[in-house]
Amino acid sequence: MIPRIVKYIFKRVLMLFLVVVIATYITILIANAGGYVDEIIKSEIQFNVATYVQNNPAYKGLPPEELRKLIDSMVETQLKLRGLDQPFFIRSFYYLGNALTLNLGRSYFMTSDSGSRMVRLIILERLPQTILLFTTATALLFFIQLLGGLYLSGKYGKRIDRILVNLAPISSMPGWFFLILLILIFYTWLHLLPPSGLVDYPPPPDPFSYFLSVLKHMILPLSAWLISYTWIGIYNMRNFFLIFSTEDYVEVAIAKGVPPGQVRKRYILRPSLPPIITNLALALISSWMGAIVTETVYEWPGLGYTIAQAIGFMDAPVIIGVTVMYAYLLAFTVLILDIIYGFLDPRIGAAGR
Amino acid sequence: MSSTEFGLKGTVRELLRYKGAVLGLTIIIILVFISIYAVVAIPYDKAVEQWRESEYWIKNPKNAAPEWINYISDKKLPKSIYLSGEGKVVKDEGRSKLVFEYNFGYYYDDFPSEIILFVNSNVTKSFYLKTSFLRPDGDLIFLGKYKIKKGENRIYVTNKLDLEASLEKHVEERLGAKPNFSITIEKALFLAYTGKQEVLKGDYEIKLEALTNATSKDVNCEVVIYGKVHGLTGTDHLRRPLSIALIWGTPVALSFGITAATLIVLMQLIIATISAWFGGRVDMVLQRVTEVYMVLPFLPTLIMISLFYRISIWTLLLVVIALSIFGANVKTMRALAMQIKTYPYIEAAQAYGASSLRIVFLYMIPKMLPPVIPSIILSVPDFVFLEAVLSFFGLGDPLLPTWGKLLHDALENGALYKGLYYWVLEPSALLVLTAFSFAQIGLALDKIVNPRLREI
Numbered sequence: 001m002i003p004r005i006v007k008y009i010f011k012r013v014l015m016l017f018l019v020v021v022i023a024t025y026i027t028i029l030i031a032n033a034g035g036y037v038d039e040i041i042k043s044e045i046q047f048n049v050a051t052y053v054q055n056n057p058a059y060k061g062l063p064p065e066e067l068r069k070l071i072d073s074m075v076e077t078q079l080k081l082r083g084l085d086q087p088f089f090i091r092s093f094y095y096l097g098n099a100l101t102l103n104l105g106r107s108y109f110m111t112s113d114s115g116s117r118m119v120r121l122i123i124l125e126r127l128p129q130t131i132l133l134f135t136t137a138t139a140l141l142f143f144i145q146l147l148g149g150l151y152l153s154g155k156y157g158k159r160i161d162r163i164l165v166n167l168a169p170i171s172s173m174p175g176w177f178f179l180i181l182l183i184l185i186f187y188t189w190l191h192l193l194p195p196s197g198l199v200d201y202p203p204p205p206d207p208f209s210y211f212l213s214v215l216k217h218m219i220l221p222l223s224a225w226l227i228s229y230t231w232i233g234i235y236n237m238r239n240f241f242l243i244f245s246t247e248d249y250v251e252v253a254i255a256k257g258v259p260p261g262q263v264r265k266r267y268i269l270r271p272s273l274p275p276i277i278t279n280l281a282l283a284l285i286s287s288w289m290g291a292i293v294t295e296t297v298y299e300w301p302g303l304g305y306t307i308a309q310a311i312g313f314m315d316a317p318v319i320i321g322v323t324v325m326y327a328y329l330l331a332f333t334v335l336i337l338d339i340i341y342g343f344l345d346p347r348i349g350a351a352g353r
Numbered sequence: 354m355s356s357t358e359f360g361l362k363g364t365v366r367e368l369l370r371y372k373g374a375v376l377g378l379t380i381i382i383i384l385v386f387i388s389i390y391a392v393v394a395i396p397y398d399k400a401v402e403q404w405r406e407s408e409y410w411i412k413n414p415k416n417a418a419p420e421w422i423n424y425i426s427d428k429k430l431p432k433s434i435y436l437s438g439e440g441k442v443v444k445d446e447g448r449s450k451l452v453f454e455y456n457f458g459y460y461y462d463d464f465p466s467e468i469i470l471f472v473n474s475n476v477t478k479s480f481y482l483k484t485s486f487l488r489p490d491g492d493l494i495f496l497g498k499y500k501i502k503k504g505e506n507r508i509y510v511t512n513k514l515d516l517e518a519s520l521e522k523h524v525e526e527r528l529g530a531k532p533n534f535s536i537t538i539e540k541a542l543f544l545a546y547t548g549k550q551e552v553l554k555g556d557y558e559i560k561l562e563a564l565t566n567a568t569s570k571d572v573n574c575e576v577v578i579y580g581k582v583h584g585l586t587g588t589d590h591l592r593r594p595l596s597i598a599l600i601w602g603t604p605v606a607l608s609f610g611i612t613a614a615t616l617i618v619l620m621q622l623i624i625a626t627i628s629a630w631f632g633g634r635v636d637m638v639l640q641r642v643t644e645v646y647m648v649l650p651f652l653p654t655l656i657m658i659s660l661f662y663r664i665s666i667w668t669l670l671l672v673v674i675a676l677s678i679f680g681a682n683v684k685t686m687r688a689l690a691m692q693i694k695t696y697p698y699i700e701a702a703q704a705y706g707a708s709s710l711r712i713v714f715l716y717m718i719p720k721m722l723p724p725v726i727p728s729i730i731l732s733v734p735d736f737v738f739l740e741a742v743l744s745f746f747g748l749g750d751p752l753l754p755t756w757g758k759l760l761h762d763a764l765e766n767g768a769l770y771k772g773l774y775y776w777v778l779e780p781s782a783l784l785v786l787t788a789f790s791f792a793q794i795g796l797a798l799d800k801i802v803n804p805r806l807r808e809i
Contacts, residue, residue, distance in 0.1 A: 033661035169792035172734035
């Protein structure tokens with residue numbers, strides 16, 4: 001019994017690690033544009049060294065040939081220092097090794113607010129803002145959708161059900177789009193709320209008013225996400241519960257005279273919980289990536305905005321760093337879920353029941 | 354699988370029972386007509402050329418709202434006034450000159466946005482043009498003396514800094530005090546001297562005197578007093594009418610959205626069915642690939658590819674498809690395929706020796722198609738907005754004018770800060786209409802093919 005579950009877990013760990021390795025390697029290839037970014041950096045080093053030598057009075061008067069030799073050797077040292085003397089194909093595996101051991105290294109161009117070029121610090125500095133906004137939004141959305149869907153499945157065909165079902169098309173428009181419209185209303189027209197950023201400028205000195213200012217800045221993006229993603233979520237949850245509520249055992253329970261509240265809780269919610277938990281876990285992890293477009297529109301200094309900037313600067317280490325962290329987190333979540341279901345679900349049977 | 358109970362005709366008849374779906378269909382048909390009109394009336398090359406050629410629109414005002422705004426608000430914004438006509442030869446103290454006199458009424462509630470003189474001269478020798486401006490209250494304002502060379506001359510009257518300085522002084526003199534608002538040339542010319550920011554309504558006259566002995570045929574003048582409204586859709590910061598991008602954005606959005614949605618769902622269907630049918634190693638490999646795709650962040654990858662390789666929108670479409678065919682949908686579809694695999698008719702097919710290829714493509718996929726059609730239609734808006742997102746990051750097609758590009762330009766040029774509502778709202782309205790119609794049809798179809806969801 002025990003060896004079987006261990007074998008199952010071991011197999012899943014191996015598989016998921018393979019998935020992370022492949023995904024990371026693909027990202028490395030794309031983020032370096034197949035070695036193109038390296039070429040840019042090489043020519044930059046050459047240019048910098050040449051200007052340095054030409055402007056340095058100590059090297060004045062040297063014959064041009066020696067000067068060229070000097071430049072070449074200095075460029076070579078620089079390239080070696082950065083590990084750029086090897087072909088990209090070989091280097092890509094060094095990158096892969098470093099990324100997988102979470103040795104994220106230094107960025108090419110971007111710096112954290114404290115001036116550091118460590119990718120780890122850049123990511124850690126931006127992550128809290130993203131969690132603050134998007135993990136909050138995701139969790140809020142999840143509970144609204146869950147409760148709304150559960151409520152509606154009980155009101156099937158009633159007026160409130162029809163109204164909410166007819167609101168579902170609103171969700172065909174993404175959150176960032178509603179954000180633009182909300183900014184147009186609440187900033188451009190009414191001048192009530194700020195159009196961008198995390199906090200007022202200059203930031204308020206005491207923590208309490210700082211907190212209030214951040215809250216004020218969160219209103220628009222948060223509402224935009226709620227407006228956009230609530231309706232289809234409620235609709236999907238309702239359908240999901242409806243399908244469960246036509247199961248025979250639910251009908252038997254109703255026929256037995258079990259009160260509707262209990263039917264909902266015990267006979268509909270409980271058996272449908274596993275896929276719902278899976279969805280929540282995956283949604284929460286995905287929210288850590290932030291929302292590139294929403295953060296860019298609102299200039300919210302989170303991870304999504306950082307990725308957008310990193311892509312603009314072709315800052316491969318930052319892009320790879322974010323991706324590999326995300327891949328690990330996601331794979332880890334999937335693994336935990338797999339293990340839980342392996343124990344719980346008799347159909348998977350790994351627990352050997 | 355009750356979906357198979359309806360044929361195509363039956364499904365359409367069912368669909369027409371839903372008001373939302375009928376509305377959605379109507380909107381989509383209109384959008385399709387607009388697309389056809391766009392492709393026929395403004396050929397691709399012409400649209401791209403006009404959109405990129407800034408000189409083409411020089412006689413349009415910048416950042417002008419659509420004209421119909423005037424019907425809504427009680428403040429009447431000015432339309433552009435185009436003044437042209439032949440000059441008269443006038444003898445003055447023995448020397449001849451060409452005089453152009455233009456009268457126009459100005460009865461709007463807001464100041465014009467710009468004044469430009471276009472002077473075309475065939476005279477080899479350059480000459481001076483004296484310009485003056487007569488207001489309804491009899492105030493005569495000298496607008497400057499400009500040298501006119503052979504060929505096309507353009508005088509941006511409202512950009513002359515020395516004129517602005519002198520007009521500022523002039524207004525102060527008339528008011529007897531410094532006004533509490535800033536004075537620009539176009540404001541000073543049309544200002545009622547009341548101390549408030551008001552337009553003096555009445556008949557104005559612009560007089561141009563060309564100090565040359567040429568005939569009236571040799572010198573052509575046009576004065577353009579740029580307004581603040583233009584055409585049906587307004588203009589952007591480069592004077593281009595938004596209508597071109599709005600009209601041309603329609604076929605781009607529709608074709609991008611529909612192609613991407615259809616191809617992706619079909620490919621996913623094929624992959625899921627193959628995975629379910631063959632099982633074993635094939636299934637294992639496809640499952641792992643699906644997981645790799647789940648871990649790869651979609652949007653950053655797409656943005657990187659389009660940024661690093663600078664590709665056109667149609668190549669981008671291929672990348673989008675390639676990045677999405679292993680999406681989360683595959684797992685659901687695979688579950689469905691697993692179910693169908695056990696149906697008796699599949700066993701029967703196997704029994705008479707049908708090939709795997711035949712079973713997958715002729716027996717399983719057609720059976721699975723009806724329930725996935727709603728998801729095709731429901732995902733069209735996602736890809737319409739994806740095009741907008743790419744334009745947003747300055748990616749997307751470098752040439753074509755699209756809705757996303759309009760939104761990008763609007764945000765980039767501070768439409769939200771300057772209150773240029775129309776610039777954001779026009780492309781947004783089209784995006785909303787498109788998304789709304791596809792969503793309505795998709796949701797109605799969903800109810801038809803999933804009878805458990807049908808309303809009582």
